[in-house]
Amino acid sequence: MADGGWLYSDGGRQRFNATTLKQYDYVIYPNNTISNYSSCVLAFGGYIPTVIGNGSWYNSTGCDTPVRPIRTRGIVGIVAAIIFGVLLVLSLVALNKHGKSFLPAEKRFRLVGRRWPWYWCIITASVGMISGFTAVDVDRVWVLGTAAIFHFIFYLVTLPACLSAIWEMTRNWASFEERKGVDEDFARYRQDDLRSKIEFYEPLLFYLFNFLSFFLSILRAWNPIARSNVNVITDGRFQASSIFSLLAWITTVVAHLIARHYYKTRKAPWKITISLLIILIRIAFNIGSSFNYSISQLRYQATPAYIYCLGYLPVILAISVILYSGWKEPNEDQELLRLRNIRIATLDQEMSTMPDRKSTGKHGTERKSHANQSRRTNRPPTHDYWGDNRENLV
Structure with missing residues (x-):
């Protein structure tokens, strides 16, 4: 006026x-x-x-200064941050358990390969915790600013990080199946066949899709997004990012099916199936919100139920499944030693039940022992050195 x-x-x-x-x-x-x-x-x-x-x-107050009381988004954000904090601690425990080595290092199966699932769990829990705490000031500020930008950025990072954790868990499962086969028979799996070539290109394809999803959604100007600009929140970059997340998910599923084909596993590991199905909810929500502004998680007026039930909860559950499997399953080296001991015990049992060839004849009949035969007691005559015809001199 x-x-x-x-x-x-x-x-x-x-x-x-x-x-x-x-x-x-x-x-x-x-x-x-x-x-x-x-x-x-x-x-x-x-x-x-x-x-x-x-x-x-x-005597001024900035527009992004928290001036309102805490609301539902902030309260639930604190709860989510605490849960992610617990997952962070459990990820460190799992890394300590599965990251140890009890066997000599192998060039074909590197120790760092077993640690990557837990590295990504740590990253996912860390960014989720930051996003939850920064959600406190999203509803408290008069105009969305730095707090909202950090909240949305770290929220979006949880998806590619969680997908990477699921991918590394799937890849590591396949690698361990190969390792068990090689430990039993060194020549079982070649390193120059079609299987090895497919396993070489699978990670490249997955991380290409996952990086493109990260690049298109995160590395961009965020001020228009903080102002809930409808043309930016539903633009082509967010739509393409959500599609690339789906392609990364599909790559993981296909890689898992290929591994089951080559390693002849009887059934799919429950941890991979459940985590893939759970994270698919978050991917579907991302796709829907990138095309429909009314349910967008980046909108200032967005209902907190959307972002927490369809955004945070699938990530929390997927990471929880990975960590639970890490708690139930033994260290790979220890499991490999156990399988070796079983094979050695089985071989010893088979050897002990085989008939002794020395105690059987040509047709399997038992030979008579020389101990049961009568021994000759008469000694051969000795030479008479004395000329007096002495015999049997002792």
């Missing part, structure tokens, strides 16, 4: 020099904020800023 040389906000309760505001491109918006896109201040109620001749403000 303008009156001569003054501009008003807060229903006319506050007034500002119109010449100074226009000189520095300040605009009074209907939500009672004054901004020129480089700085933004509140101008209502008890927030009474003063503009001076050089365009700066004093």
Whole structure:
């Protein structure tokens, strides 16, 4: 509202020099904020800023300063952050358990390959915890700013990080199946056949799709997104990012089916099947929200139930499945030693039940022992060295 040389906000309760505001491109918006896109201040109620001749403000409160009470999004965000914190600790415990080596290092099966699932679990839990804590200020600020940007960025990172954890778990399962076969028969799996070539290109394809999903959704300008710009939140980059996440998921499924074909496993591991089905919920939600603004998780007015039930919860459950399997399953080296001991015990048992060839004849009949035969007691005659015809000298 303008009156001569003054501009008003807060229903006319506050007034500002119109010449100074226009000189520095300040605009009074209907939500009672004054901004020129480089700085933004509140101008209502008890927030009474003063503009001076050089365009700066004093006694001002920034638009991204938390001024409202905590709401549902923030409360549930704290709960989610605590859960992710617990998952972070459990991931470290799992890394300590499965990252140890009890056998000599093998060039074909590197120790770091077994650790990658837990590395990605740690990353997922860390970014989820940060996103949960930053959600506290999303509903408390008058205009979305830094807090909302950090909240949305780390929330989006949880999907590619969780997909990577599931992928590495699937790849490591296949690698261990190969390792068990090689340990039993070194020549069982060649390193120059079609199977090895497929396993070489699978990670490249997965991480290509996963990186493209990360790049398109995260590495971009975030100020328009913080303002809930509908044209940006549902643009082609977010739509393509969600599709690439689905392609990364499909790559994981196909890699798992190929591994089952080559390693002749009787049934699919429950941890892979369940985690893939759970994370598919988050992928579907991402696809839907990138095309439909009304359910977008990046919208300021979005219902917290959407982002927590369809966004955070699938990630929490998928990581929980991976960690539970890590708690139930033994260290790979220890399991390999156990299988070796079983094979050795079986071989010893088979050897002990085989008939003794020394104690059987040509047709399997038992030979008579020389101990049961009568021994000759008569000694051969000795030579008479003395000429007196002595015999049987002792």
